[in-house]
Amino acid sequence: MAVEKTQSNTQKFTATNVIIGIILVVGAILTILRFTKGLGAVTNLDNNNPWGIWIGFDLLCGVALAAGGYVTSAACYVFGLKRYHSAVRPAILTAFLGYALVVFALHYDVGRPWRLPYPIFVSQGTSSLLFEVGLCVFLYLTVLFIEFTPAAFEWLGLKKIRQIVVKLTLVLTIFGVVLSTLHQSSLGALFMIAPSKLHPLWYSGYLPVYFFISSMFAGMSMVIFESTLAHRYLSHKMDHAHHEESHGVAFGFAKAASFIMMGYLAIKIVGLSIDNNWNYLATGWGLWFLIELVGFVAFPAILFAMGFREKNLMFVRIAAVLTVLGIVLNRLNISIIAFNYHLPSADRYFPSLMEIGTSVFIVTIGIVVYRFVATRMPVLYEHPDYKTH
Amino acid sequence: METIMYTLHDFMTHTKNITYLIMGGILIFLPLFWLFLNEREKD
Numbered sequence: 001m002a003v004e005k006t007q008s009n010t011q012k013f014t015a016t017n018v019i020i021g022i023i024l025v026v027g028a029i030l031t032i033l034r035f036t037k038g039l040g041a042v043t044n045l046d047n048n049n050p051w052g053i054w055i056g057f058d059l060l061c062g063v064a065l066a067a068g069g070y071v072t073s074a075a076c077y078v079f080g081l082k083r084y085h086s087a088v089r090p091a092i093l094t095a096f097l098g099y100a101l102v103v104f105a106l107h108y109d110v111g112r113p114w115r116l117p118y119p120i121f122v123s124q125g126t127s128s129l130l131f132e133v134g135l136c137v138f139l140y141l142t143v144l145f146i147e148f149t150p151a152a153f154e155w156l157g158l159k160k161i162r163q164i165v166v167k168l169t170l171v172l173t174i175f176g177v178v179l180s181t182l183h184q185s186s187l188g189a190l191f192m193i194a195p196s197k198l199h200p201l202w203y204s205g206y207l208p209v210y211f212f213i214s215s216m217f218a219g220m221s222m223v224i225f226e227s228t229l230a231h232r233y234l235s236h237k238m239d240h241a242h243h244e245e246s247h248g249v250a251f252g253f254a255k256a257a258s259f260i261m262m263g264y265l266a267i268k269i270v271g272l273s274i275d276n277n278w279n280y281l282a283t284g285w286g287l288w289f290l291i292e293l294v295g296f297v298a299f300p301a302i303l304f305a306m307g308f309r310e311k312n313l314m315f316v317r318i319a320a321v322l323t324v325l326g327i328v329l330n331r332l333n334i335s336i337i338a339f340n341y342h343l344p345s346a347d348r349y350f351p352s353l354m355e356i357g358t359s360v361f362i363v364t365i366g367i368v369v370y371r372f373v374a375t376r377m378p379v380l381y382e383h384p385d386y387k388t389h
Numbered sequence: 390m391e392t393i394m395y396t397l398h399d400f401m402t403h404t405k406n407i408t409y410l411i412m413g414g415i416l417i418f419l420p421l422f423w424l425f426l427n428e429r430e431k432d
Contacts, residue, residue, distance in 0.1 A: 266415040
């Protein structure tokens with residue numbers, strides 16, 4: 001008995017768990033500091049740079065990378081590609097956690113977080129893009145929550161209510177796609193208000209289109225990336241169907257992502273041309289822009305294509321990681337790096353350690369909750385009582 | 390070589406000329422890329 005207890009304790013105190021524990025404790029301290037001492041005590045934000053990494057990384061990247069939810073459910077339920085069915089639940093879970101953490105991170109970033117419901121319930125600024133983003137995120141988070149509840153109901157054995165929610169799947173999927181189209185693009189449109197602050201290579205009248213299209217392949221890459229991690233760490237939780245379909249999902253998404261990325265690359269070049277920004281390419285900013293566009297869009301697009309053609313899973317997985325990094329780089333470039341580019345270096349923003357720590361804390365919460373849910377609820381396997389096939 | 394532009398019309402004619410040529414290139418490239426992607430599927 002004592003030996004069993006020691007073994008169980010050893011399993012709990014793995015290196016990963018200890019690191020996660022430390023991050024959570026540090027995050028809790030930072031949270032107390034943020035909400036007792038205010039934004040000024042923990043961030044490097046100022047009047048020139050009111051949006052830092054809590055918006056640039058936690059919000060913009062969080063929303064883009066959570067796009068796997070609407071992409072996968074639309075592929076499966078709207079376009080009828082049932083071979084992607086096993087990928088829907090993990091994608092919905094990732095999306096739900098992504099959006100939930102976006103809202104959670106927003107509580108840290110806004111000055112008076114208790115007023116977050118105001119734009120929706122008290123004072124609607126219907127002419128504001130930010131209002132539209134807020135409304136869509138609020139509604140889409142609700143949709144994702146409802147879309148995910150069947151897994152929780154199966155886990156809890158609530159058959160009748162699960163049956164009702166399952167009947168709503170198609171309606172929820174369509175609603176999810178509509179909401180995603182609206183707010184993914186509006187997040188890009190937000191930056192159109194600052195043509196003099198954002199570097200011309202990133203500023204474009206097509207920013208909403210860029211954000212929306214890039215969210216599609218960001219979502220697909222995230223599904224592939226998350227599936228790679230799940231295969232490595234939660235393989236024992238997967239059923240036969242999940243194992244069998246996962247390669248097909250990866251190759252199918254690789255093909256789609258590759259083509260969409262080439263289209264994205266094309267419209268980026270069109271944007272460059274229509275604004276006649278070619279001369280900036282020969283500058284340092286131009287080199288940075290080309291690194292983003294060639295290294296993290298064109299190269300992974302070709303890698304996806306080669307992976308799909310050769311049925312090489314390694315190529316597909318590397319391309320997915322590069323694409324995810326590319327999306328993070330793109331969102332950070334637009335919101336932070338190429339934003340306020342004209343300011344002297346002393347006035348430029350660089351996140352404080354406490355801001356970075358809070359972001360790491362929020363991502364860690366996501367990983368912990370994902371692990372908690374995926375090891376308990378039927379996410380990576382079909383519940384035996386509810387087999388569809 | 391720097392192109393000198395005196396009016397907005399000059400600017401729009403110049404950028405649109407180049408953009409239309411690029412769009413033509415894209416219209417040729419994307420179907421070819423699609424064929425490249427699907428080439429092995431037929432085998």
